[in-house]
Amino acid sequence: MRITDYFQKKKMFKRGPQIITLKDCGMIAAFTGLGNGDTVVDCGAGSGFLSCFMGNIVKPNGKVISYEKREEFAKIANYNIKKAGLEEVVTVKVKDINEGIDENEIDVITLDMPNPETVVPLAWKALKEGGYVVGYVPTIEQTKSFVFACEDNGFSGIKTIECIVRDILVRKDRGTRPDTKGLWHTGYISFARKIKKEEKV
Amino acid sequence: MRITDYFQKKKMFKRGPQIITLKDCGMIAAFTGLGNGDTVVDCGAGSGFLSCFMGNIVKPNGKVISYEKREEFAKIANYNIKKAGLEEVVTVKVKDINEGIDENEIDVITLDMPNPETVVPLAWKALKEGGYVVGYVPTIEQTKSFVFACEDNGFSGIKTIECIVRDILVRKDRGTRPDTKGLWHTGYISFARKIKKEEKV
Amino acid sequence: MRITDYFQKKKMFKRGPQIITLKDCGMIAAFTGLGNGDTVVDCGAGSGFLSCFMGNIVKPNGKVISYEKREEFAKIANYNIKKAGLEEVVTVKVKDINEGIDENEIDVITLDMPNPETVVPLAWKALKEGGYVVGYVPTIEQTKSFVFACEDNGFSGIKTIECIVRDILVRKDRGTRPDTKGLWHTGYISFARKIKKEEKV
Amino acid sequence: MRITDYFQKKKMFKRGPQIITLKDCGMIAAFTGLGNGDTVVDCGAGSGFLSCFMGNIVKPNGKVISYEKREEFAKIANYNIKKAGLEEVVTVKVKDINEGIDENEIDVITLDMPNPETVVPLAWKALKEGGYVVGYVPTIEQTKSFVFACEDNGFSGIKTIECIVRDILVRKDRGTRPDTKGLWHTGYISFARKIKKEEKV
Numbered sequence: 001m002r003i004t005d006y007f008q009k010k011k012m013f014k015r016g017p018q019i020i021t022l023k024d025c026g027m028i029a030a031f032t033g034l035g036n037g038d039t040v041v042d043c044g045a046g047s048g049f050l051s052c053f054m055g056n057i058v059k060p061n062g063k064v065i066s067y068e069k070r071e072e073f074a075k076i077a078n079y080n081i082k083k084a085g086l087e088e089v090v091t092v093k094v095k096d097i098n099e100g101i102d103e104n105e106i107d108v109i110t111l112d113m114p115n116p117e118t119v120v121p122l123a124w125k126a127l128k129e130g131g132y133v134v135g136y137v138p139t140i141e142q143t144k145s146f147v148f149a150c151e152d153n154g155f156s157g158i159k160t161i162e163c164i165v166r167d168i169l170v171r172k173d174r175g176t177r178p179d180t181k182g183l184w185h186t187g188y189i190s191f192a193r194k195i196k197k198e199e200k201v
Numbered sequence: 202m203r204i205t206d207y208f209q210k211k212k213m214f215k216r217g218p219q220i221i222t223l224k225d226c227g228m229i230a231a232f233t234g235l236g237n238g239d240t241v242v243d244c245g246a247g248s249g250f251l252s253c254f255m256g257n258i259v260k261p262n263g264k265v266i267s268y269e270k271r272e273e274f275a276k277i278a279n280y281n282i283k284k285a286g287l288e289e290v291v292t293v294k295v296k297d298i299n300e301g302i303d304e305n306e307i308d309v310i311t312l313d314m315p316n317p318e319t320v321v322p323l324a325w326k327a328l329k330e331g332g333y334v335v336g337y338v339p340t341i342e343q344t345k346s347f348v349f350a351c352e353d354n355g356f357s358g359i360k361t362i363e364c365i366v367r368d369i370l371v372r373k374d375r376g377t378r379p380d381t382k383g384l385w386h387t388g389y390i391s392f393a394r395k396i397k398k399e400e401k402v
Numbered sequence: 403m404r405i406t407d408y409f410q411k412k413k414m415f416k417r418g419p420q421i422i423t424l425k426d427c428g429m430i431a432a433f434t435g436l437g438n439g440d441t442v443v444d445c446g447a448g449s450g451f452l453s454c455f456m457g458n459i460v461k462p463n464g465k466v467i468s469y470e471k472r473e474e475f476a477k478i479a480n481y482n483i484k485k486a487g488l489e490e491v492v493t494v495k496v497k498d499i500n501e502g503i504d505e506n507e508i509d510v511i512t513l514d515m516p517n518p519e520t521v522v523p524l525a526w527k528a529l530k531e532g533g534y535v536v537g538y539v540p541t542i543e544q545t546k547s548f549v550f551a552c553e554d555n556g557f558s559g560i561k562t563i564e565c566i567v568r569d570i571l572v573r574k575d576r577g578t579r580p581d582t583k584g585l586w587h588t589g590y591i592s593f594a595r596k597i598k599k600e601e602k603v
Numbered sequence: 604m605r606i607t608d609y610f611q612k613k614k615m616f617k618r619g620p621q622i623i624t625l626k627d628c629g630m631i632a633a634f635t636g637l638g639n640g641d642t643v644v645d646c647g648a649g650s651g652f653l654s655c656f657m658g659n660i661v662k663p664n665g666k667v668i669s670y671e672k673r674e675e676f677a678k679i680a681n682y683n684i685k686k687a688g689l690e691e692v693v694t695v696k697v698k699d700i701n702e703g704i705d706e707n708e709i710d711v712i713t714l715d716m717p718n719p720e721t722v723v724p725l726a727w728k729a730l731k732e733g734g735y736v737v738g739y740v741p742t743i744e745q746t747k748s749f750v751f752a753c754e755d756n757g758f759s760g761i762k763t764i765e766c767i768v769r770d771i772l773v774r775k776d777r778g779t780r781p782d783t784k785g786l787w788h789t790g791y792i793s794f795a796r797k798i799k800k801e802e803k804v
Contacts, residue, residue, distance in 0.1 A: 002308075002331060004234035022231045023364070030227025033205035035257035036237055056236035057258050107203075130203060139577030140377055140743050147371040160369040162379075163224070166586055168361040168389060170348040175541030176341055178363075178587035184568055185580035188369060340778030341542050367787055376742030379788035385769055386781035404710075404733060405636035424633045425766070432629025435607035437659035438639055458638035459660050509605075532605060542779055549773040562771040564781075565626070570763040570791060572750040578743055580765075590771060 023165040025053040032132040038107040043067035043097040048077030055090040064090040067097040101126040112136040117149035127194040135190040155192035224366040226254040233333040239308040244268035244298040249278030256291040265291040268298040302327040318350035328395040336391040356393035425567040427455040434534040440509040445469035445499040450479030457492040466492040469499040503528040519551035529596040537592040557594035626768040628656040635735040641710040646670035646700040651680030658693040667693040670700040704729040720752035730797040738793040758795035
């Protein structure tokens, strides 16, 4: 059983709120250089998909603390974390992250929530030097609020992307072409890094 | 220092043959569910970027064995692996993978080489049940050869994608829009899984 | 009433076989520089959408001859041509184009049919110097057959494109973002030009 | 000589300000159903490319009136119009369009200018029932201003698109794939239609 199974099989992971796609999980992991041993704060947990995806990478030495203010979502997330055997790595905290990030020296903070900009000053304090804060939101307006908050709070190397993954049909009998319809947009992903001016890369 | 630094700073990683992009590394990690403890075979090593990227995820319990038939590329790869502090995790083997995969019970095999289709029968034997073989090639013709070889050798859940990442410029003074020019195409990534018929998901 | 109305309202145009999208009509018009006075051969007529679209541009001095070998499609095309008031401009000819193109000194030949490569030698003869032949097919394999036939028959400036049009939702209340789902692929459009070697641009 | 030649050959058309691409010309023609006999107002003329493209379609019965407030651009536009043999169809008017649109019963108004939103009320008056106003701008912020102005001024069927055209390399010797780099973004194109409430389609 691999982490991809939990994403693909409805039976495996319960789906509560809208879940993140594997493609966006992959972009977050790649552009933050997520690896073993990292300490990650994820908010909101939602159904826990992103937390589990990251937990599977940072274990056994790292950990994911997943903030979720709604009890009912926290329950779904906890169910999925247990299902994936990641309860040693991923912890759900039922708390509004705007009330404070309890952890510090964090490597990566992922914000998959409607107003990630309010968390940016807290993220700056909680992050390790060189750490990343990531905002994942569907609209341009939310992206702007997050990016400008990062600029205003001293973050560097700010970068916004959209990741489009297209299925290509490769068939012996009917030829090769991209699939007719597909997912055009999930969200914009913005990355910002806590780097002191004199050390900027 | 994070793995992303080695990708971004020319000083950090030596660049020999064409290197893989972070976006494609991210897609490979995401769609194979790469995580701690995985055993990976990567071929060809090239400059070692993909091997290092995956090593950073599978460590400390997993390992990456990186096949490379050209001595001079193996040297560059080894230099970069050492630079990234991954010599405990990533091993370069100077060998043509077509002569045989020495390892078995492998979780993921990544083939970033001109003719990955020739390796498919070997991959089937070397993979663990449920493991993935991944072909990463620039053209449709190469993609077809790889996909058809996977079909002919019993693989399941075969899927080809292209991943397009677009930079979005978010600027207080000059407005928001996608960057004018960008990378339109690197390669098609095909995934296939070793799953026994009766267990197919 | 504008030509766009016939495309959008189901009541206006009858739809028989798969119809071409407005985006692809636009690309064909743009990349061939379609304009008033042009003589166009279109095959197959299908429901007559592309013929009507082009007829609306080339009228009153130009004309569109639309080949269609299936009687039942020719009827639908004729119904739509009449509906759009283009019967002076667009003529449907019930004939297999492989049996010969009766017209000559043609400006643009559009081939929206499964095997456009068989028509390429006929297109060379029928086209005016500087004229365009256009192949519109869904798969890479068909595209290759058409493009290679154009190369082998002396055509110049051969170019294949795919045109992707994405709807952007712009909303006062819910923000701005691309539409979630959409049309990822219709067909590849290939353009080739009849230009004598010494005059090639 | 076809209109596409003027776009491709530097010798043919003088290039002053940034010119519009053929793909965007094609989208504007397709989504407004531009055809013979249409009366078009274009602003600003710039180098006159879009005006010439449209003039080539609407002639001989239609006309394009091209507003341009900068004398030096008007000169370039006039040079190109003459070059393309379109002086009977396309007229450049050296005037700030915000001071008023002199024409009425217009079919299509195209606004390729930094603040098209200021022209929207004038466009409503000048357009024929069923006519289109088109805004073509590079950023999301400009797009929003234009779209909201259209909403506020009674326009219907408002639609914003981005058109991405990708070159596909089809080669006997080196295989088939999209071109590595390309044009990722030119501008967003927004369409709005003057339709009375009771007639809305």
